[in-house]
Structures are given as C-alpha cells and as structure tokens.
Amino acid sequence: MxxxxxxxxxxxxxxxxxxxxxxxxxHPGRWIASALVLLLIxxxxxxxxxxxxxxxxxxxxxxxxxxxxxxLALTLELTAIAMxxxxxxxxxxxxxxxxxxxxxxxxxxFYIWLFRGTPVLVQILFWSFISALYPRxxxxxPFGGPELVSGNANTIITPFVAAVLALGLNEGAYMAEIVRAxxxxxxxxxxxxxxxxxxxxxxxxxxxxxxxxxxxxxxPTGNETxxxxxxxxxxxxxxxxxxxxxxxxIYAVNYRQIPLLLVASIWYLTVTxxxxxxxxxxxxxxxxxxxxxxxxxxxxRLRMNLRYIRPPQRREEGATP
Amino acid sequence: xxxxxxxKAEAVCKRFGRLEVLQGITLEVRRxxxxxLLGPSGSGKSTFLRCINHLEKIDAGRLRVDGELVGYREEGxxxxxxxxxxxxxxxxxxxxxxxxxxxxxxxxxxxxVVEAPVLVKRVPxxxxxxxxxxxxxxxxxxxxxxxxxxQLSGGQQQRVAIARALAMDPKLMLFDEPTSALDPELVGxxxxxxxxxxxxxxxxxxxxxxxxxxxxxxxxxxFMDAGVVVESGPPSEVFDNPRHERTRAFLSKVL
Numbered sequence: 321m322x323x324x325x326x327x328x329x330x331x332x333x334x335x336x337x338x339x340x341x342x343x344x345x346x347h348p349g350r351w352i353a354s355a356l357v358l359l360l361i362x363x364x365x366x367x368x369x370x371x372x373x374x375x376x377x378x379x380x381x382x383x384x385x386x387x388x389x390x391x392l393a394l395t396l397e398l399t400a401i402a403m404x405x406x407x408x409x410x411x412x413x414x415x416x417x418x419x420x421x422x423x424x425x426x427x428x429x430f431y432i433w434l435f436r437g438t439p440v441l442v443q444i445l446f447w448s449f450i451s452a453l454y455p456r457x458x459x460x461x462p463f464g465g466p467e468l469v470s471g472n473a474n475t476i477i478t479p480f481v482a483a484v485l486a487l488g489l490n491e492g493a494y495m496a497e498i499v500r501a502x503x504x505x506x507x508x509x510x511x512x513x514x515x516x517x518x519x520x521x522x523x524x525x526x527x528x529x530x531x532x533x534x535x536x537x538x539x540p541t542g543n544e545t546x547x548x549x550x551x552x553x554x555x556x557x558x559x560x561x562x563x564x565x566x567x568x569x570i571y572a573v574n575y576r577q578i579p580l581l582l583v584a585s586i587w588y589l590t591v592t593x594x595x596x597x598x599x600x601x602x603x604x605x606x607x608x609x610x611x612x613x614x615x616x617x618x619x620x621r622l623r624m625n626l627r628y629i630r631p632p633q634r635r636e637e638g639a640t641p
Numbered sequence: 642x643x644x645x646x647x648x649k650a651e652a653v654c655k656r657f658g659r660l661e662v663l664q665g666i667t668l669e670v671r672r673x674x675x676x677x678l679l680g681p682s683g684s685g686k687s688t689f690l691r692c693i694n695h696l697e698k699i700d701a702g703r704l705r706v707d708g709e710l711v712g713y714r715e716e717g718x719x720x721x722x723x724x725x726x727x728x729x730x731x732x733x734x735x736x737x738x739x740x741x742x743x744x745x746x747x748x749x750x751x752x753x754v755v756e757a758p759v760l761v762k763r764v765p766x767x768x769x770x771x772x773x774x775x776x777x778x779x780x781x782x783x784x785x786x787x788x789x790x791x792q793l794s795g796g797q798q799q800r801v802a803i804a805r806a807l808a809m810d811p812k813l814m815l816f817d818e819p820t821s822a823l824d825p826e827l828v829g830x831x832x833x834x835x836x837x838x839x840x841x842x843x844x845x846x847x848x849x850x851x852x853x854x855x856x857x858x859x860x861x862x863x864f865m866d867a868g869v870v871v872e873s874g875p876p877s878e879v880f881d882n883p884r885h886e887r888t889r890a891f892l893s894k895v896l
Contacts, residue, residue: 509743
C-alpha cells in the first residue's frame, strides 16, 4: 500500500511535452458535396423568389388577416385540449394496462387496439355523425333508470366537441403506449424502495415512478403535440373553422389557393418551432438529477464552447513567439 | 412484553416455482440485537430478508416481527391475508437498505430522506426537513443535503439510504449486502455508520460478507447454505470454532 517514492512523480506535471500541431487530413469530397448542395439551394431560392405564382404579396396581405388569426387560435385550442385529454387518458390506460387484474388490463388493450387501428379521419367523421347512432344523449342510471340530464345529440356534440372527442380519444391510445414504456423504463428497485418505506402503490406511482418515467415520456409527447397540431387540419372536413379551413374559406372566394396555403403553412411552422423550444426546456426540467455536471441552456453551452476555442489559441500565440 | 423477540422465524419456507429457496428457517433476534446473516450467494439470505417486510410472501412456517405475524392475521387456526393498508403500516416500521442503494434519482439527498415521513406518516414538511438534516449530519453528509444521488459516491449514496430508512423511526433495520456494490475504500464509512447505529441500540439484521464487521458488531451470526441454517451462535464461536464442515469451507474462502 505505502508507495515508495510517490512524491518524486509529482514533477511530471511540470515537464509538459510540446502540444501536437499536425497537418489536418484534406477532405476534397466534402468540398465537392458542399458546392453541389449550395448550387441546389441557390436554384431553389431563385425559383421561389422569382415565380410570381407563389403570390408572396398576397401571403403578406393575409398572414395577419383576422379570419386566419381566429383559425390559428382555434387550432391552438384544439391542440391543447386534445393533448390534455390524450395525456390524462394515456396515463389512466397505461396504469390500467399494467394492472394485475386481467379484465382491467384487457379493457385497456382493447381500447388501444380499437383507437389505434382505425384512421383518425374516420373517427372524426364518426363523432360528427354520432346523432345518427344516438339521437339523444342522456346521463343517468342505465337500463331504464331515471335520467339526470338529457339532450339532443346534435346540440351537445357540436363540430368542435366532435373534433375534441375524436382527437383526444385517439391520442389517448398513443399516449398510453408512450406512458407505459416510460413506466417500464424505471428500475424495479425504485418501487421496491418506495414500498419498503411504507408508500402505497398509488403514492409510489405518483411520487417515485411517474416523475422518473417523464424523462422517457416527454420526448415522444413533444413529438405527439407537434403531430397533433398538424392533425387538427383534418377536422376541416367537419367544417370546424381551424387554421386550414379558414384559409380554404378565403380561397373559395378569391381563388388564391397557393398563397393561402402558404399562409397556413407559415403559421404551422411557426407554432411547431415554438413547441420544439418549449419541449427542450421541459426535458431539461425532468432530466434533473441525471447528470453530474450543471445543466446548461443552449446559450450557456455556446458561450462555454466559445471559451474553449479561444484560450488555447491565445496560449499558442504566447508560447511560440 | 419486552421479552417478545423483535424477530422470530419458525420453519419459514419460500418457493420460487419449483425452486425451494428457504427450507425451514428458524431463528430469533431479540430487541437491540444485531444479527449477521452469512453464506454463499444463492443461499437464500436476501430472500429471507425480503420476507421479513413482506416484499415476498412466505409459503410455510410463521414469521413474527415484534410478536405480530408478517402479512397475515391469525384467528383460531385460520390465517387471513392482511389488506394492503395493514401490510404497508407494518412495513413502515421496518427500515430496509438495499445493495444497489435504490435512492430516488430525481430527488436531492434531503428530499430522499423527507419524502416518506411526509407522505406516509404525515409529518409536516418543515419538521421532516429539520429531522432529515439531523440524520444526514449523523451519517456524515450534513454538507451534501442538496446533492442529487448521481453527484454522490456509492458510499455517500448508501449512507443517504440509511438516513432515509432511519427517518421512518423503524424498530428493526434490514441491510441487504449494504457494502457489496461499493469500491473497497468506501466500505469503511458505511460500516462505521452501521456500527454506531448498533451501539445506539438499533435492532438489525444484516446480510453481509464483511466478516470483520460481523465479528465486531454482531451479537449473533447465522450461516446459511442452500436455504437452511447450517450454524448459528455468537461470532467468536462461529468464526473461531466452526462446528460444521460447510461453514469452515466458506470461511476459509472469505477470511
């Protein structure tokens, strides 16, 4: 154990060898590829800018049109509500599917099978035609018991409600699988430790397992939210005036289809970009405790990288006068 | 009343499928006593430990903690399974420390310690935090309360895990190979904490390969092999004068 002469090794740090400055390998292939890609970009940009049929002037006229902005608001509203419904339902279905009770687990599997196995467009149409199946909707005791509330299906299930139901219930099936994968990713020792401390199964799930599962759940959920934003365009088929349908209503009158579709696309892209940034920060929050170093924002990381690049250069200049 | 042993096992059996992991374990741990369980891996030590707080159900025999059956209620000659709430209430009185620490990685050291008292015993958070700091201080980590488990060494993590178990004021502490996953240089700190705990009068059942610890801190040592107790007694007797051939063979390998 007692290393002899260990202090003698200390001076090694002082005798630092000369830093390596080798001639880097040349990559002619990369230069050729870069030139080709650059050429293609120039051609594409030129074509987009000079083709008058894009109607960029019209795009500018309608980008902040009140009807478009109202459609955008409805799209955001639909996305938010459908995702909230989907996530809540997803957590419930995931916990059900992991239940030891076969009927409970089976019900969850059946739900997922049904809603994942049919196109969401079909489901949207189904909900909009629900009055053909159940003309009256009532809340009460089943099998002829007393009714508490009842009403005409057509007045309860408006196109907006049909859209929310279709998108939310469909999303629940996908979220269930995402949440289940997250729960399964948490080490079994975690729930064992929680149980040994006297926590109930529900407490263990809520305080120990789900917060850790979030790290696995968040990235695909961000993906689902972005996907949902675009899927809401489908409800234009049941005359819900979200972003796409608002654009369609305008071009139905003025026949400027391309510029208005561009307006819609620009807004979809904008919201998607904002959502991606939001996702990054949510991931950062739920990733706490997973790395040894401090967690940095992209700005901090950029600054740190710049700091890394500069000092060696200065030292190099100073070392070789 | 105080004559009731803290832990009393009578012919405890446990099967996993066709594999008989425990084949009639009988032993007793009195209040304030430290018992070390030794034996080769696969001998059923850890399984027995997990049976004590009902993380595993036993198949035959009787297991009593502080005079009460674990997991069951006996009326006449019939056994009734306990409801989850009752199992949990009893589990909360038994602390457990795992080989792999199993700290909650999304919580700081202090949050790890505070979580269960607040959630299970409804202790006000401020008071639990005060007690948590005290316990972390006692295991030598008073300055690491805000660290996440990933920022702590294995030895520090295990000491947080011990503080976490102590925060529930257990009447019995179970240790499942608490130092097996640690670098050799970190083992000492954890054993020190356990030794001090034993001196303070905590009743402890420790599955371990640390013969030095068993010799110094244990009141009794039990050597298990293939699901049965081969030999038991005070450490001086079992270590210095093993009667059984299997004990002798095992000790010659680990000493």
